[in-house]
Amino acid sequence: METKEYQALVKRRAARSPVVKNCAAAFWCGGLICALGQLLIYLYTLAGMQRRDAGTLTTITLVFIAALLTGIGVFDRIARYAGAGTLLPVTGFANSVVSPAIDNKSEGLILGVGAKIFTVAGPVLLYATLAGVVWGVVYFIITLFV
Amino acid sequence: MELLLSLVRAFLVGGVLCVSAQLLIDLTKLTPARILVLYVTVGVLIGALGIYEPLEKFAGAGVSVPLLGFGGNIARGVKEAVVEKGLLGAMTGPLTAAAGGTAAALVFGYLAALIFHGKPKSQT
Amino acid sequence: MQSVIELQKPVEIFSSASAVGKAEFEGPLGDCFDFHDESEKFGQKTWELAESELSHNVLALALNKAQLSHSDVSFLFSGDLQNQCVASSCGHVEEQIPFFGIYGACSTCTEGLLLASLTLNATKEQNIAACVTTSHNSAAERQFRTPIEYGGQRTPTAQWTATAGGAFLLRCGTRAPHIVRVMPGVMVDGGISDPNNMGAAMAPSAAASIVSYLRLTHTRPADYDAIVTGDLGSEGSELLSILLKTQSVDISEKHLDCGKLIYDPANADCHAGGSGCGCSASLLSAFFLKKMGAGEYRRILFLSTGALMSPSSVQQGKSILGVAPVIEIVRGEN
Known part of the structure; x- marks a missing residue:
């Protein structure tokens, strides 16, 4: 069998992930995390915080919960079910920072935890910053003319 | 009642965003890392185009908690920083806007590394 | 050669x-x-x-x-x-x-x-x-x-x-189960670069080794009590069977795969099965040699399949190579 033919066979055969089931799980898990976030924002503003500070504190709270669940070894089990439902919210970002930190402790606190903490989340931070700077320069140029 | 409605809106919009990411995971060859980069970049873009703010007004945490919000927040922060400091703001804005979540992830990640030990992956 | x-x-x-x-x-x-x-x-x-x-x-x-x-x-x-x-x-x-x-x-x-x-x-x-x-x-x-x-x-x-x-x-010696013939494997590039489908990357090498071995020894699958592959898993095993059929070789009655045996297939989280150098090694000792000792198997072909790659080679777009050396084990004489 030719390589091309074989590649096509493999591609045709490969079992697909259960899309409908995964999407349903992602929907309700992701929705629930966002609703929890909304509830936290409400509670923090109720306690007298500014809307934007309440938003930041909500992010921090969710990051804390995700870090804790990652630490006790539960997050990856939830994520295996929830998929993008836990990946896309800030919980996924937290998990992608916390998991290499725990994982690389065996190589020490500097070159293990320190150097590897962004192995998974690094791309997100890099491209977010890059896009932000580009937008900043563009906006600066706009302000020169408007 | 207003709280309940805001929760429902956050739930629905957040859920739909997660479904869109799930479709990218399941139906394309994109790895999760690429998908997250995509969402955060799109977040900055829609923030720059002025779409993010009204979206967040409507859905609240439904857009600010998913990674789209990370990007949207940065776009807003950069804009304010440029207004305040000019071109320098383009440099200081992005990380300032992302500081809360990033610092939290780093600090809690470090603490978790100190406290917890990895457990083997389980099939069940 | x-x-x-x-x-x-x-x-x-x-x-x-x-x-x-x-x-x-x-x-x-x-x-x-x-x-x-x-x-x-x-x-x-x-x-x-x-x-x-x-x-x-x-x-x-x-x-x-x-x-x-x-x-x-x-x-x-x-x-x-x-x-x-x-x-x-x-x-x-x-x-x-x-x-x-x-x-x-x-x-x-x-x-x-x-x-x-x-x-x-x-x-x-x-x-x-x-x-x-x-x-x-x-x-x-x-x-x-x-x-x-x-x-x-x-x-x-x-x-x-x-x-x-x-x-x-x-x-x-020949008293215990003993190796009588061996064949080093040739690396085969099936053009598969998906690290989440190792079975597909390894199946062509298993097929090539089985076909060569049978041809070079003038034997048929029926001459063996089992033809054991290392860890093709469920997906790789199916592909192996398809690849062999195109060469008119049918081992379906004799084929066992360590990757399929080691976990319960009903357990969804093992996905296509087990892999790793320990998978076929532990099963050869715990399962196949015991069966030979008990007289259940007289003669088996044992070929662990290796997927040759590194995280860098995969990220650089190189395809995953397969290799499948073969040993033939015969029951002990006592």
Whole structure:
């Protein structure tokens, strides 16, 4: 069998992930995390915080919960079910920072935890910053003319 | 009642965003890392185009908690920083806007590394 | 040119031992293994050291079963999945056995047995060789995939690296199950670059080896009681059967795959089955050699399949190569 033919066979055969089931799980898990976030924002503003500070504190709270669940070894089990439902919210970002930190402790606190903490989340931070700077320069140029 | 409605809106919009990411995971060859980069970049873009703010007004945490919000927040922060400091703001804005979540992830990640030990992956 | 080597002096596997982690112990053959560790740490602090300890312990047990000590062994062929094969070197440093660190990915077990057989044939009659191969799920996850606590979903064709090890003691003889013929594998590039479909990457090499072996030895699948592949998993096994059919070879009645045997297929999270150098090694010891000892199998072909790649090679778009060395094992004569 030719390589091309074989590649096509493999591609045709490969079992697909259960899309409908995964999407349903992602929907309700992701929705629930966002609703929890909304509830936290409400509670923090109720306690007298500014809307934007309440938003930041909500992010921090969710990051804390995700870090804790990652630490006790539960997050990856939830994520295996929830998929993008836990990946896309800030919980996924937290998990992608916390998991290499725990994982690389065996190589020490500097070159293990320190150097590897962004192995998974690094791309997100890099491209977010890059896009932000580009937008900043563009906006600066706009302000020169408007 | 207003709280309940805001929760429902956050739930629905957040859920739909997660479904869109799930479709990218399941139906394309994109790895999760690429998908997250995509969402955060799109977040900055829609923030720059002025779409993010009204979206967040409507859905609240439904857009600010998913990674789209990370990007949207940065776009807003950069804009304010440029207004305040000019071109320098383009440099200081992005990380300032992302500081809360990033610092939290780093600090809690470090603490978790100190406290917890990895457990083997389980099939069940 | 590929050839089948008839061993002048058959090499018997006169003692062996196996050990596994939690998921393998909970699998359908859990009771067959000599020992297991639920924590998968084997008393060590890190996953890498745990694999070294596993490697050390299975060899010690195999020696213990034969009432031998490390100093009785002239050669050690040992391999694993870690970078620079370090689980093997760290695990066996204190034993002072002349050491060959080998790497053939998941084919390492067969590769080691093959090299040990050739070495014993070329050296003093009474020499004893040991072959140990291991893999550790957590060490492999860290090295090849994502941090262990990272939450992600895997595709249905992905395989689960087994936490497992097998040790074998060999010498010239025919009383125990013995290796009579061996064939080194040729690397085959099936053009598959998806690390979540190792079965597909390895199946072409298994097919090529089986076809060559049958042709070179003028035998048919019916001449063997079992044709055992290492860890093609469910997906790779299906592909193997399709590939062989295009060459008019049908092994469906004889084919067994270690990757399919080690976990319960009803357990969705093992996906397409097990993999790793320890998978076929632990099952050869715990399952196939026991069946040969009990007289259930008279003659088997054993070919672990290796997927040759590194995280960098995959990220650089290189396809994953397969290799499948073959050994033919015959039941002992007593």
